Structure formats: C-alpha cells, structure tokens
Amino acid sequence: MHSSHLLWVQTLAVAQRLLLEQWRQKRGLIFWAVFPSAMMLLFGLVYAHNASMRAGLDAAAAGILVGAALFFSCLGGTVAVIAAERERGTLPRLLTTPLHPAAYFLGVVIAQMLLALMQVVMLYSIALLIGAKYQGSLLLGGLILLLSVFSYVGMGFFLGARFARRSEEVVVALSAIGVPLLVLGGTFFPLEIMPQGMQAVAQINPMLHMNQAFKGVAAYGMGFHELRFELSFLVVFCCVSLALGIQSYGHLLGRDKSQ
Amino acid sequence: MTAALQIDSVHKWFGSHHVLDGFSLRVDRGEVVGLLGPNGCGKSTVLNIVCKLLPYDSGQAHLMGEPLSELGYRARGLVGLCTQHCALYTDLLPAENLNFFARLYGLSEKERKQRVAELMSSFELQRFASTQVGQLSGGWQQRLHLAVSLIHRPKLLVLDEPTSAVDLEARMGLWSIIEGLRDSGTSILLTTHHLAEAERLCSRVALMHSGKVVAEGSIPELLFCLPGKAVAKVQSQDNEAVIQRAAGLGWRVRQSADQISLLLPQVLSLREIVDALDGTEVRSVSVQPVTLEDAYFEFVDAPDGLIKIVNKRINQ
Numbered sequence: 001m002h003s004s005h006l007l008w009v010q011t012l013a014v015a016q017r018l019l020l021e022q023w024r025q026k027r028g029l030i031f032w033a034v035f036p037s038a039m040m041l042l043f044g045l046v047y048a049h050n051a052s053m054r055a056g057l058d059a060a061a062a063g064i065l066v067g068a069a070l071f072f073s074c075l076g077g078t079v080a081v082i083a084a085e086r087e088r089g090t091l092p093r094l095l096t097t098p099l100h101p102a103a104y105f106l107g108v109v110i111a112q113m114l115l116a117l118m119q120v121v122m123l124y125s126i127a128l129l130i131g132a133k134y135q136g137s138l139l140l141g142g143l144i145l146l147l148s149v150f151s152y153v154g155m156g157f158f159l160g161a162r163f164a165r166r167s168e169e170v171v172v173a174l175s176a177i178g179v180p181l182l183v184l185g186g187t188f189f190p191l192e193i194m195p196q197g198m199q200a201v202a203q204i205n206p207m208l209h210m211n212q213a214f215k216g217v218a219a220y221g222m223g224f225h226e227l228r229f230e231l232s233f234l235v236v237f238c239c240v241s242l243a244l245g246i247q248s249y250g251h252l253l254g255r256d257k258s259q
Numbered sequence: 260m261t262a263a264l265q266i267d268s269v270h271k272w273f274g275s276h277h278v279l280d281g282f283s284l285r286v287d288r289g290e291v292v293g294l295l296g297p298n299g300c301g302k303s304t305v306l307n308i309v310c311k312l313l314p315y316d317s318g319q320a321h322l323m324g325e326p327l328s329e330l331g332y333r334a335r336g337l338v339g340l341c342t343q344h345c346a347l348y349t350d351l352l353p354a355e356n357l358n359f360f361a362r363l364y365g366l367s368e369k370e371r372k373q374r375v376a377e378l379m380s381s382f383e384l385q386r387f388a389s390t391q392v393g394q395l396s397g398g399w400q401q402r403l404h405l406a407v408s409l410i411h412r413p414k415l416l417v418l419d420e421p422t423s424a425v426d427l428e429a430r431m432g433l434w435s436i437i438e439g440l441r442d443s444g445t446s447i448l449l450t451t452h453h454l455a456e457a458e459r460l461c462s463r464v465a466l467m468h469s470g471k472v473v474a475e476g477s478i479p480e481l482l483f484c485l486p487g488k489a490v491a492k493v494q495s496q497d498n499e500a501v502i503q504r505a506a507g508l509g510w511r512v513r514q515s516a517d518q519i520s521l522l523l524p525q526v527l528s529l530r531e532i533v534d535a536l537d538g539t540e541v542r543s544v545s546v547q548p549v550t551l552e553d554a555y556f557e558f559v560d561a562p563d564g565l566i567k568i569v570n571k572r573i574n575q
Binding site: 006009010012013017020021024025088089090092093094095096097098099100 | 310311312332333335336338340342344345346347348349350351355359360362363364365391
C-alpha cells in the first residue's frame with residue numbers, strides 16, 4: 001500500500017475508533033451533551049429575565065461554545081484519550097504497529113473536529129430557539145472555530161503527554177486550571193466588569209482572544225479587518241499549541257518506547 | 260534458508276547499566292525458541308529490540324535475513340507482539356479491535372474481512388462477537404490479544420509471558436493455540452517463567468543471565484549437558500548435615516523451603532542414596548529424572564567455566 005494512502009487509512013482508523021469509543025461510553029456522552037446545553041439554557045433564562053441584558057445573549061452563546069464546550073470536549077477529550085491509552089497499555093501496543101505518529105495525531109484532530117461540529121450544531125440549535133442570533137460571516141466563524149479546535153487539541157496533546165498519567169488526574173487538572181482560565185477568558189462575564197488588574201492578567205490568556213474573536217463575528221457581526229489582532233493572536237497560538245503538542249507527543253512515544 | 264531472527268553479540272546500555280552483554284540468539288523459520296531467565300536479566304530488552312521499540316548499541320541483528328537497523332517501519336509488519344498485559348480497546352467488540360489493528364497494518368478491505376473472520380473462527384471468538392472486550396474474562400481477552408498480534412500474518416511472533424496472567428484452563432487453551440501456530444510453521448520467540456510451558460511448546464531453549472545467553476539448545480541437549488543424570492529430593496531433620504555430606508561427595512546441591520535437591524552424577528537407587536547420606540537423619544528420599552528446572556538452576560547460576568563446557572558440548 002502506498003505510504004500516503006496508508007497514512008490516510010490509519011488516520012481514519014484512529015478517528016473512527018475514537019468516535020466509536022465515545023459513542024459506546026454513554027455516560028460520558030450524556031455529560032458531553034448536557035453540560036453546554038444546560039449552560040446555554042441557564043444563561044438564556046438569566047438574560048430573558050433581565051431585559052437590559054438581552055443583547056448579551058448572542059455573546060453568551062458564542063462564549064459558551066468556544067470558551068466552555070469546545071474547551072472541555074476538545075482539550076479535555078484529547079488529554080483523556082492519551083491518559084486512557086496509557087492506562088490500558090495500548091500506547092506501547094500501537095508503537096509495535098506501523099502506525100505513523102502523524103496519522104495518530106490527525107486521527108485525534110479529525111475525531112475532535114467532528115465532535116466539535118456536533119456541539120456547534122447542538123448548542124446553536126438551543127441558542128437560536130431561545131432567541132439568540134448569529135450575526136456575522138459563517139465562513140469567518142468557521143475559521144475561528146477550526147483554529148480553536150486545533151489549538152485545544154494541540155494543548156491537549158501537550159498536557160496529556162507531559163502530565164496526565166491517569167483519567168482521574170484529567171478531571172482534577174481540567175477543573176483546577178480550566179475553570180479559572182474560562183472565567184479570565186470572558187466566557188461567563190464580559191471583561192469590562194472585571195477589576196483593572198484582572199483585565200490586565202486576562203490579556204495574556206489565549207482563551208480571551210478566542211472568545212473575543214468568535215464573539216466579535218457571532219454576536220457583533222465584525223469582519224476580518226476588525227478582528228485582525230484577535231485572529232493573528234489565534235493563528236500564533238494555534239501554531240504554538242500544535243508545535244508543543246507534536247513535540248510532546250514525540251517525547252511521549254520516545255519515553256514509552258524505552259519502558 | 261536464512262533464520263527468522265539472528266542476533267549476534269548485541270550490546271545495550273542504559274546509562275552505565277550494561278543490560279545486554281554480547282547477547283546472541285537464533286530463531287529458525289518454523290521454530291519455537293524459549294528465552295528463559297530471572298527478572299532483570301534483559302529478556303524484555305531483547306524483545307523490545309526485536310520489535311523495534313529500542314535500538315541496540317552494538318552488534319548485529321537480522322530479521323528474515325535483513326538487518327534490523329535498516330528495516331525501519333517495515334520491521335513492524337514482520338513481527339507480531341503479544342505481551343502478558345492485554346492492550347486492547349475495552350469499549351470495542353472483538354472484531355472491531357481486530358479490524359482496527361488490521362487497518363493500521365494496511366490490509367485491504369477484502370483481506371481485512373477475510374482475516375478477521377478467519378481469526379474470529381480459529382480462536383473461537385464468534386460466541387463473544389457482540390460482547391465488548393472489557394466484559395470478557397481475562398483468558399478470553401488474552402486469546403483476542405494473541406489474535407490481534409497475528410492479524411497481519413507476521414513472520415515472527417514474539418510472545419512475552421503470554422499466559423502469566425490467566426488461569427489454568429485459559430492457559431491450556433492458549434497453549435493449544437500456540438501449538439497449532441507452531442505446527443503450522445510460525446516462527447515464535449517466547450519468554451516465560453513457566454518452565455512447563457517452555458517444555459511443552461519450545462523446540463529450543465536459551466537460558467539467559469546478566470544480559471547474555473549462558474546455555475542454549477533443545478531440552479534433551481541441555482539435560483545431557485547437566486553434571487548429573489537424576490535428582491534426589493531429600494527431606495531431613497538436619498539439612499546442613501545433608502548439604503555438607505552431598506558436597507563432600509561432589510554432588511550439586513539446591514535448597515528450597517524444607518527440601519534439598521541433589522544432582523546425582525549417575526542414576527542411583529534409593530538404598531544407595533540413603534547409604535551415601537548415612538548419619539544425616541534423612542526422613543524421605545525420592546529420585547526423579549532431571550528436568551528443565553534443574554538445567555535452569557544449574558546454568559543460570561553456573562560459574563563461567565561450566566558455561567564454556569556446556570556450550571562446547573552443545574556445539575559438538
């Protein structure tokens with residue numbers, strides 16, 4: 001079999017396996033669906049109750065999607081995939097096959113992208129039902145989501161390969177690191193209501209720029225030119241995340257080989 | 260015909276630790292070779308090198324006649340590995356696991372379907388076709404694990420203590436499967452701590468100690484090289500006295516729990532043994548032929564001088 005064809009076959013095999021596993025883990029799937037849906041409904045109720053805040057609903061939908069749903073499913077999901085491979089001992093097993101490291105990496109990316117797409121459809125269906133609107137370009141919104149998914153998967157590989165040894169650790173680490181990042185990223189509250197000091201700290205949080213980019217398109221109908229700073233930041237962050245992820249994955253393969 | 264695996268004077272260091280010290284081994288095609296030795300003697304390192312999970316520092320290794328160092332990813336298609344720990348996807352069905360690994364090896368859809376059906380049938384896994392792997396017993400998981408390692412029809416099958424984590428019944432089942440593979444001409448390198456397993460399955464055995472092979476041959480050859488033809492198992496009120504007397508007679512002694520094993524230079528009757536140990540308060544004596552266990556303890560603990568003699572005799 002030609003090497004590029006084999007790479008593609010392996011990539012699809014990994015992606016399909018991950019999706020099948022996700023489908024079989026019914027409880028995980030329920031939480032995966034309930035978390036963003038519940039968040040969206042709760043925020044919807046809050047905004048509906050306060051007429052003056054009604055305009056914020058569009059931004060809330062965007063923030064919950066990029067800041068919370070994709071964070072937990074793509075970043076958390078990738079870390080969990082690596083921790084599970086380690087726990088089951090399947091990682092060394094994979095190393096004895098001709099599986100190309102790039103095929104594994106791409107397989108995880110594709111699986112996470114499909115899961116993210118399902119979350120987008122699910123969350124925006126609810127958001128539109130409760131009165132939120134998507135204001136801007138679908139193409140630009142899609143690009144931002146794609147960059148966000150790549151960034152999260154890259155970070156997921158980095159954290160999973162370097163730190164996560166067991167599934168329990170993934171949950172604890174995501175809660176301890178993730179939730180403060182979400183708050184500081186303007187996922188739940190607008191940046192403007194934070195104290196000056198917090199706002200300064202928030203500027204170095206990549207999630208803030210992800211949120212602002214997607215909110216800019218989805219809630220305020222901004223275009224490429226108006227969002228050039230956020231987009232540039234997102235592209236750089238995506239490249240750094242992927243580089244860190246690939247490097248860490250290589251490190252993980254080397255270490256598991258020597259055990 | 261070239262050997263399935265030929266390793267010559269391979270050295271491997273982990274930092275300052277010399278793990279493999281001129282290790283050499285040959286596995287001919289269609290042969291089952293057992294690699295036996297105590298924990299930490301370097302067996303796993305050998306297997307990792309054969310499976311291309313580790314590089315070696317010096318020496319030569321050939322897989323199906325080709326230098327292992329030059330085979331790259333292709334080596335992974337030639338070797339199948341089955342370890343004691345079941346490394347499978349527990350949320351998937353048996354056939355889904357087989358299918359997944361078949362795709363990693365690049366089998367075409369037609370080949371894949373055919374091979375998966377073949378393995379599901381020959382490993383008697385059809386009855387669990389709709390059971391997730393995590394719900395199978397340890398023995399059936401290990402059976403599937405072995406099937407997965409054969410999905411790509413490897414030229415060399417590496418079995419790393421394949422039955423150590425399963426119960427007796429499952430072990431017997433796995434032994435039958437491995438015997439079937441052996442009889443169909445599969446080349447197998449097997450490590451195990453169950454000497455009965457090696458006796459049943461292996462056509463040749465290599466005994467390993469401190470990173471090198473200290474004795475190698477078929478089991479009858481190894482037994483022939485022992486400095487004894489039978490073993491007397493002795494129980495006594497005074498073990499020390501028995502040990503001293505046996506040593507005085509030039510018999511090799513091994514003590515385990517409350518029993519002493521004496522390697523007899525020639526076959527003696529019970530009366531002759533009791534007479535030779537006169538005055539040592541012997542409670543019971545039994546005599547049995549030497550086994551692989553005796554060869555294991557003799558050669559793995561043997562001084563270098565004895566090893567040279569053994570290897571010379573085997574070569575003759």
